[in-house]
Each structure stands twice: as structure tokens, then as C-alpha cells.
Amino acid sequence: MVIASELPTFHIPQRRVITPPADLELFRHHHDRAQLAQITQSLEYRICADTAAANFKETPTVPVWQWAAEKVWLDAKMAAEEGWYDPDKTPWMKELQELPLRSDVREAVVKKPSRSGATEAAFNILRWMPDNWPGNAGIVFPEDKQGRDVTKRRLLDSLAKTAAAQLSPDEHDNGLSNIYLTNMLIKMGPSGSSRMFTEWWVRYFILDELEEHDATDSTTTYERALSRQTDVSDSLLVAISKPKKAGGPIDRAFIRGTQKEWNMLCPRCEQRFVLSRSQFQNDADCRHPDGTWDLLAVEKNTYCVCPRCQGRIHESEKRLMNAAALWIPRDPQHRRRGQDGKYVPPVPGVESYQLSDYVSYHPKVSWGKLRVMALLAFEIQPSHTAKVHYINNHEGECEEQDIVSTDADTIAALVAGRVETRKVKSADGTEIEQTTTHGIPGGYRLAYRHGVFSAPLPFTPTQIVIFIDKQKTHLKFSVWSVRIDALLSGQCEAHLIDLGREDDETALLANVIPRSYRITGIDEPMHITAGFFDSRYRGQAVYKFCLQCFHDLGLQIWPVRGEGEAEVFKKKKDGAPDSRSRDTARGRMLRYIEDICDLGKLMVRYFKDHPLQHELNDKLTRAPGWRLWLPTDYPAEFAAELTAEKYDQGTDTWVHNSQKFGPNDWRDTTKYLVLWLLEHLPALLKAHDLTIPPTEDPPDEEAGNYQNQREYVLKPNQKISDNG
Numbered sequence: 053m054v055i056a057s058e059l060p061t062f063h064i065p066q067r068r069v070i071t072p073p074a075d076l077e078l079f080r081h082h083h084d085r086a087q088l089a090q091i092t093q094s095l096e097y098r099i100c101a102d103t104a105a106a107n108f109k110e111t112p113t114v115p116v117w118q119w120a121a122e123k124v125w126l127d128a129k130m131a132a133e134e135g136w137y138d139p140d141k142t143p144w145m146k147e148l149q150e151l152p153l154r155s156d157v158r159e160a161v162v163k164k165p166s167r168s169g170a171t172e173a174a175f176n177i178l179r180w181m182p183d184n185w186p187g188n189a190g191i192v193f194p195e196d197k198q199g200r201d202v203t204k205r206r207l208l209d210s211l212a213k214t215a216a217a218q219l220s221p222d223e224h225d226n227g228l229s230n231i232y233l234t235n236m237l238i239k240m241g242p243s244g245s246s247r248m249f250t251e252w253w254v255r256y257f258i259l260d261e262l263e264e265h266d267a268t269d270s271t272t273t274y275e276r277a278l279s280r281q282t283d284v285s286d287s288l289l290v291a292i293s294k295p296k297k298a299g300g301p302i303d304r305a306f307i308r309g310t311q312k313e314w315n316m317l318c319p320r321c322e323q324r325f326v327l328s329r330s331q332f333q334n335d336a337d338c339r340h341p342d343g344t345w346d347l348l349a350v351e352k353n354t355y356c357v358c359p360r361c362q363g364r365i366h367e368s369e370k371r372l373m374n375a376a377a378l379w380i381p382r383d384p385q386h387r388r389r390g391q392d393g394k395y396v397p398p399v400p401g402v403e404s405y406q407l408s409d410y411v412s413y414h415p416k417v418s419w420g421k422l423r424v425m426a427l428l429a430f431e432i433q434p435s436h437t438a439k440v441h442y443i444n445n446h447e448g449e450c451e452e453q454d455i456v457s458t459d460a461d462t463i464a465a466l467v468a469g470r471v472e473t474r475k476v477k478s479a480d481g482t483e484i485e486q487t488t489t490h491g492i493p494g495g496y497r498l499a500y501r502h503g504v505f506s507a508p509l510p511f512t513p514t515q516i517v518i519f520i521d522k523q524k525t526h527l528k529f530s531v532w533s534v535r536i537d538a539l540l541s542g543q544c545e546a547h548l549i550d551l552g553r554e555d556d557e558t559a560l561l562a563n564v565i566p567r568s569y570r571i572t573g574i575d576e577p578m579h580i581t582a583g584f585f586d587s588r589y590r591g592q593a594v595y596k597f598c599l600q601c602f603h604d605l606g607l608q609i610w611p612v613r614g615e616g617e618a619e620v621f622k623k624k625k626d627g628a629p630d631s632r633s634r635d636t637a638r639g640r641m642l643r644y645i646e647d648i649c650d651l652g653k654l655m656v657r658y659f660k661d662h663p664l665q666h667e668l669n670d671k672l673t674r675a676p677g678w679r680l681w682l683p684t685d686y687p688a689e690f691a692a693e694l695t696a697e698k699y700d701q702g703t704d705t706w707v708h709n710s711q712k713f714g715p716n717d718w719r720d721t722t723k724y725l726v727l728w729l730l731e732h733l734p735a736l737l738k739a740h741d742l743t744i745p746p747t748e749d750p751p752d753e754e755a756g757n758y759q760n761q762r763e764y765v766l767k768p769n770q771k772i773s774d775n776g
């Protein structure tokens with residue numbers, strides 16, 4: 053018999069036909085066995101069996117994480133420590149790596165903090181695929197460069213090790229965008245690249261940092277990826293991201309899934325709970341004698357209080373708690389709702405997970421370190437952006453929209469000397485009235501009214517600063533006292549002491565800049581030494597004014613201008629070299645750009661308007677941190693202008709309708725005060741020997757070099773030494 057090189061057709065040899073005996077079961081059984089033996093002993097059968105064995109594998113039963121522990125070596129390029137992948141370092145990521153074995157799950161959504169191990173887990177599935185679950189796979193990153201870096205560093209090398217025999221022998225094939233294996237194609241690319249979502253079918257999709265994906269299209273990358281999987285019978289889509297705003301891409305995807313949380317077991321009462329910020333505490337001995345936090349002591353002595361039994365849990369028990377932890381879906385009552393407040397039922401086949409850094413073993417996010425970061429962001433140096441950064445990056449949670457627009461009452465509450473009365477129940481049950489005075493008892497008055505001296509200041513400013521808003525026909529300014537004192541909230545306060553309107557720069561220089569501000573009990577008056585000047589309109593005139601003040605009087609008044617998120621801070625898409633300032637990157641509130649006028653060069657401060665509006669709103673609504681105070685005789689127009697800008701929750705924008713609410717010039721000058729303090733407060737505190745809490749946040753390990761994901765870090769450029 054000649055065996056053809058192609059697969060032989062299967063037939064039962066006819067030579068020794070065994071005649072089936074009639075009607076006797078015993079004989080018929082014997083006949084069947086004889087026929088079976090004839091088939092299995094045939095050459096054709098052996099060829100078929102060998103071919104089948106070479107092409108089909110048994111359905112794998114070992115989960116990916118277990119396979120990875122034996123097969124995935126992470127070298128120094130991929131992990132902080134070299135070694136085999138250790139599933140017990142991120143036990144919460146085991147379940148994700150079991151999903152390819154579960155035919156009922158088609159989508160998985162991970163809403164995560166900066167260190168979760170989610171990306172590595174998703175990569176493990178990919179590394180496991182060639183031998184166990186071959187099929188096309190796609191990895192989508194926010195930007196091309198990130199995709200390339202991560203692929204190079206974390207995927208190509210480890211694939212070469214685990215699936216070397218299957219890597220396409222053509223070196224050129226294994227470029228950084230495609231990896232060809234004998235039985236699968238892996239494509240990776242940026243979210244805006246159409247080749248990721250056309251002309252192929254994808255068994256396994258990874259959408260990494262979904263929140264940062266291009267959303268210019270009417271569809272999201274999540275929907276586009278799903279559309280590439282509709283004809284694949286056992287597909288899986290994994291979307292991973294740190295969240296940003298509530299209702300953002302990862303939040304929407306999370307809401308429609310099972311909404312699982314990592315429920316740990318309390319070592320005291322053996323009940324389950326999810327770790328959260330409010331459970332972390334310190335004893336009184338973590339404070340200095342003056343009541344301020346001793347952050348070194350906090351870092352060493354933070355413990356967790358079980359919300360069930362109030363028992364104390366030490367960080368060394370975390371491993372025990374993680375070992376017994378389970379992913380538990382939120383019950384229907386506590387499911388996170390849609391942005392419209394409506395209940396969203398879980399879509400079958402969608403697992404969604406929410407995770408915080410509190411479970412992590414990483415030394416940079418120990419309970420103590422996280423507690424210090426939380427105290428700084430929420431209590432010691434609170435700011436809107438610091439809070440959002442903490443919530444997004446460490447709690448893996450969204451920023452909720454809770455902005456209260458300011459109205460006349462909000463502004464009235466800023467008046468120094470305001471007395472607040474509230475009823476308090478005393479020990480014997482009777483009600484007593486308790487009064488609190490906010491700010492200087494009796495308040496204070498404006499130093500100048502309509503340009504005429506009115507009253508001395510009852511406090512000594514550290515510095516007097518001016519902020520000027522430029523309109524087409526006139527200038528409006530407000531003058532503030534900035535006071536630094538260890539005992540103040542946020543160690544700083546600002547009082548409005550003067551405001552007004554002048555025709556132009558010449559009038560401002562003649563009438564306002566030389567003003568003397570007298571202080572009760574002190575002979576020497578004080579003067580304006582610094583400030584910001586809006587340079588959006590007729591910038592040249594502003595530049596000349598600033599340089600003249602600097603050269604003639606030594607004043608540090610510098611031009612500022614605002615810009616929208618869409619204008620200049622938006623990342624460049626075409627990859628053209630960026631000719632703008634280094635501080636252009638997303639994640640900066642402020643950047644410095646050199647400009648020139650007749651009198652010479654100077655630095656212009658460009659700020660992001662949107663987050664600064666939020667910071668101003670925090671100050672106007674008396675959020676913790678440095679305080680802003682108004683005099684008892686502040687003009688009604690000032691209050692009206694402060695409230696002229698409204699926040700639109702639906703579109704997340706600040707809207708100024710001048711037809712309806714009038715001008716907002718003094719609001720702008722107050723906004724510049726907030727910006728000035730954002731820039732100068734650390735230096736002012738340092739000059740007064742006050743401790744500046746560390747603001748350095750650990751880098752985002754999973755994102756590798758995604759440095760521009762840091763949000764709104766205020767980082768002055770060296771160039772400001774020219775003028776700052």
C-alpha cells in the first residue's frame with residue numbers, strides 16, 4: 053500500500069469481511085469488537101491519530117496564572133525583581149487569568165489603581181495562548197510610543213522564551229507592531245489606529261489604559277474591539293484602566309459588569325470587608341505637641357480598623373487577609389448606578405472588577421505611605437487636584453462631580469469675623485448656644501475705597517500682591533494680603549484689601565502700584581511686591597508694564613493667560629516635534645513660555661483654566677487648606693462677579709454668560725490669586741522654615757514610562773529663575 057503525502061482517506065478495509073450474525077446480541081457484540089480492532093490496527097488509523105495529536109491539544113485545565121508561574125520569566129526589563137511570575141504577589145489577579153477557561157465570560161473590565169498587576173495578568177493570557185488557545189490577539193494602547201515600549205519590554209522577549217518554536221522565522225515579521233506565530237497573529241497599536249479594528253477577527257483583545265484612548269470617533273475602542281469578536285465563538289476582551297471622571301469609559305464599562313470587589317477577611321472577627329480610606333487610622337502620639345501630624349510617625353504606625361468588629365489590624369496581616377480574600381459582586385442594592393442615577397443590571401458574560409492600592413504589597417503603597425498621601429491631599433495641603441489624583445491613582449475610583457456653584461451666600465460666608473451660632477446639647481440634655489468666630493474677631497475693612505485710604509490693616513501681611521484683569525477699554529484689579537503662619541489652616545491665608553478699576557497701564561502705574569498699606573501698630577507701611585497680569589489682550593502693553601515694574605521698582609508682576617484643555621495642552625497626534633515649552637505635557641497646571649517686547653524678554657505663564665476654576669471653587673466654598681477672606685465692606689459688584697461663572701455638570705465646563713450674569717473680571721483676578729499661591733506657597737513656607745510636606749508620589753509602575761499620565765503636578769521650569 054502506498055501512502056500518499058497528503059492525509060489518506062479513511063476507509064474500512066474490505067478483505068476480511070466478518071459477516072454479522074443475525075439477532076444474537078452476544079454475537080453482535082463480538083462482531084463490533086472485531087471490527088473496531090481491525091480499524092485501530094490499520095496503518096491509516098495510526099496516521100490519522102498521529103496527525104490529530106500533532107494538531108489538537110487537550111482542552112487546557114491549568115489556569116493561566118499557574119502556567120505562568122512555571123513558564124513566564126520576568127527579567128529586569130519587565131519587573132522590579134527578576135524571577136518567575138509569582139501569582140501570590142497579586143493574588144487578586146488570579147481570577148482574571150482563569151477567564152479564558154470560562155466559556156460564559158466574554159468581557160472583563162478592571163478599574164484599578166496604579167499598582168494592580170492587571171496588565172501583567174492580561175499579558176500572561178497572551179503568552180499562554182500559542183500553546184493552549186491559539187487565535188489572533190490585539191493589544192491597544194493610548195499612544196503609539198507607549199505601545200511600542202511596553203511591547204518591546206514586556207511581551208516580545210517573554211513570547212520568544214515561551215513560544216520560541218512558533219515565532220515566525222522571518223525576522224522582519226517580528227516588528228514592533230505585529231508578531232506572527234505559526235497559528236496566530238498578534239497586532240498592537242495605538243487606539244486611534246484603524247488597522248487594529250478592521251479586516252481581521254480577534255480571539256483576545258487587551259485594551260490597556262482605556263481611559264486614555266482616543267475618543268474622537270462616535271464609537272469607543274471598547275465597542276470597536278467587540279465588533280471584531282462577534283464571529284469568534286470563545287472570544288475574550290479585557291479592558292484595564294485607572295479611572296478618571298465618573299461616567300468615563302472605564303467606569304461605564306465597569307458599571308455594566310458584575311461589579312466585583314476584593315473582599316478581605318478580618319483576622320479578628322473573620323467577617324469580610326473591602327478596604328477603604330476611612331478605615332486607616334493613627335493614635336494620638338502620631339501628632340506633634342502643637343497638634344499637627346508627625347508624618348514620619350504616621351507612616352510607621354498606621355493601622356486598619358475593621359468596620360465589622362472595630363478590631364485593629366496590622367499591615368503584617370495583609371498577606372493573610374489577601375490569601376482568604378474573594379471577589380464578590382456588589383449586591384443589587386449597592387451596585388454602582390449609571391450617571392443618570394438609574395440602576396444598570398449586569399450584562400451576562402461581563403465580569404468587572406474594582407481594586408485599590410490598599411491591598412498591594414508594593415512598598416511604595418504601604419498603608420503608612422498611603423495614609424500620609426491621603427492626609428496631605430485631604431487635610432494638610434488639600435487641593436482639588438491632589439484629592440482627585442489620590443482617588444484615581446490609589447483608590448482606583450472615579451472623581452465624582454460634586455461641584456457646588458458659588459452664590460451670594462457662599463461669598464458672604466467668606467467675610468472675616470463672621471460669627472456662627474449653633475445649638476449644642478449639653479451633658480444634662482439642655483440645649484446651649486455655641487458661637488464660633490471665623491477669622492479676625494470684628495472683621496476688617498478695605499484699606500482703600502475708590503482709591504482713597506480707608507483703614508489700616510489689623511494684621512501684618514507677609515506679602516502684598518496684585519492681580520489685574522485686562523479688558524478692551526479698562527483694567528480691573530484686586531489687591532490681596534498673603535499671610536504665612538504655622539498656626540493657620542494650610543499655614544496661609546489671603547485677605548482682599550483693595551480693588552478697583554483704572555483706564556490703562558499708565559494709570560495703574562501712577563495710581564495703584566505706589567500705594568502704601570498701613571498696618572495697625574507698625575510704623576512702616578507695606579507695598580505691592582508681586583502679582584499676575586492678564587495678557588490675553590494686547591499682550592505687548594502688559595509685557596512692557598511688567599518689565600518696567602521689574603526694572604524700575606523690583607516688582608515681580610508677570611503676565612498670565614488661560615487656555616482651554618482643547619487648545620494647547622492637548623497631546624499632539626501627528627507625532628511632529630513639539631516646539632512648545634517642556635511643560636506643555638498633559639498633567640501640568642502651568643507652563644512657562646518665553647516672549648518678547650520692546651523692553652526685552654520675559655516668561656508668560658500659561659495656565660489650564662478648567663482645573664484652576666475647580667481650585668478657585670474649592671477656595672470660595674471654604675475647602676480645607678489655605679483660607680481666603682473678605683472685608684466687611686466688600687462691594688456688592690465684587691460678589692456678583694465672583695458668582696458670574698457657573699459650572700455646568702452635564703458638559704463639565706465652566707460657563708460665563710455675561711449677558712445674564714454680568715462681567716467676571718474680579719473672579720478672574722481671584723483666580724490669579726489661587727494660581728499665584730499654587731506656584732509660590734511652597735517657597736513661601738520654606739522661607740518661613742515651615743515644613744513642606746513631600747509631594748512626590750511614587751511613579752506608576754505598571755504604566756512604565758507613561759510619564760505624562762501624572763495629573764496636574766505643578767512643576768516650575770528652571771527658566772523661571774529669570775523672573776521668578
Ligand SMILES: [Zn+2]
Pocket residue numbers: 318319320321322323358359360361362363
Ligand atoms: Zn473584624
